[in-house]
Amino acid sequence: MTDVSKTASVHTGGKTDKSRSHSVSPFRIIMGKLVRDPLALTGLVIVSILVLAAVFASVIAPQDPYDLAQLDIMDGRLAPGAESFTGMTYLLGTDDQGRDLFSAILYGLRTSILVGVASAAIALLIGAAVGLLSAYAGGRTDAFLMRVVDIQLSFPAILVALILLAVLGQGVDKIILALVVTQWAYYARTIRGSALVERKRAYVDAARSMALPDRRILFRHILPNCLAPLIVVATMRVAYAIMLEATLSFLGIGLPVTEPSLGLLVSNGFEYMLSGDYWISFFPGVALLILIVAINLIGDSLRDILNPRREG
Secondary structure (H helix, E strand, O other): OOHHHHHHHHHHHHHHHHHHHOOOOHHHHHHHHHHHOHHHHHHHHHHHHHHHHHHOHHHHOOOOOOOHHHOOHHHOOOOOOEEOOOOOEEOOOEOOOOOEHHHHHHHHHHHHHHHHHHHHHHHHHHHHHHHHHHHHHOHHHHHHHHHHHHHHHHOOHHHHHHHHHHHHOOOHHHHHHHHHHHHHHHHHHHHHHHHHHHOOOHHHHHHHHOOOOHHHHHHHHHHHHHHHHHHHHHHHHHHHHHHHHHHHHHOOOOOOOOOOOHHHHHHHHHOOOOOOOOHHHHHHHHHHHHHHHHHHHHHHHHHHHOOOOOOO
16 A cells, blocks of 8 residues: 555545444335335334234234133124123124134234244245346256246246145145245246346346356345345235235144134124125225235335435
């Protein structure tokens, strides 16, 4: 280092340290913009409340709706606000088996959120790896992988899930696997488009000239610059996975009757809708609707914030 550069480093050292101390992480910037958006803030608050309610369902719920020892068939189909013979008040009523709907919704939220987040996270990992490899390798590898993705996307997701669950059977792990199979191609297609652009950047050429391993270039250099669209897609796909799980459970092929699920709760009360016992399906359906809409509000705001073409 020359004397001039040493002098410059000395004079600018304090300023650099000061600027680094005041640097703000991208996560804090994104969260700040989300909080300033009224719709996104509403979605964040609702999702946070529902997630906390699901996590602490065993503490909040006045009843374990899937403990047969706590159920009484004589309390079946009680209207909202009714009291049981033991003096317990059912805020949202009960279903045909005497389960407290408020408690059942809390436990159902836990399962629905778990299935949605877990399936989206696993599909994200698989799709990101396939999309990065396809864009970076190019040529026949890219053509082959994208044809597989095209074939996957050509089939309706619910049809693929129905076939898989018919073969695998019911269960949380089975439905997560089915949702992963139906979703990974969306992530692969999304990240491939971003990676194709990043592959032509100067920093990739510089990394190659330094003989860095391809794995390091992919996951340490290209992937971080492709995260913006992935975050948006992942948020939207969580909501879609929750909705698809509810649809499959409503059809009776998703989760077994011993597993709490919002879709299953809606299905249990569907036959009583015309008889006037609307609450058995109505309240779980409202909870499911609120959860999906709140997640989509966050996803819409993230799409605007992370859009590189958006001014400001």
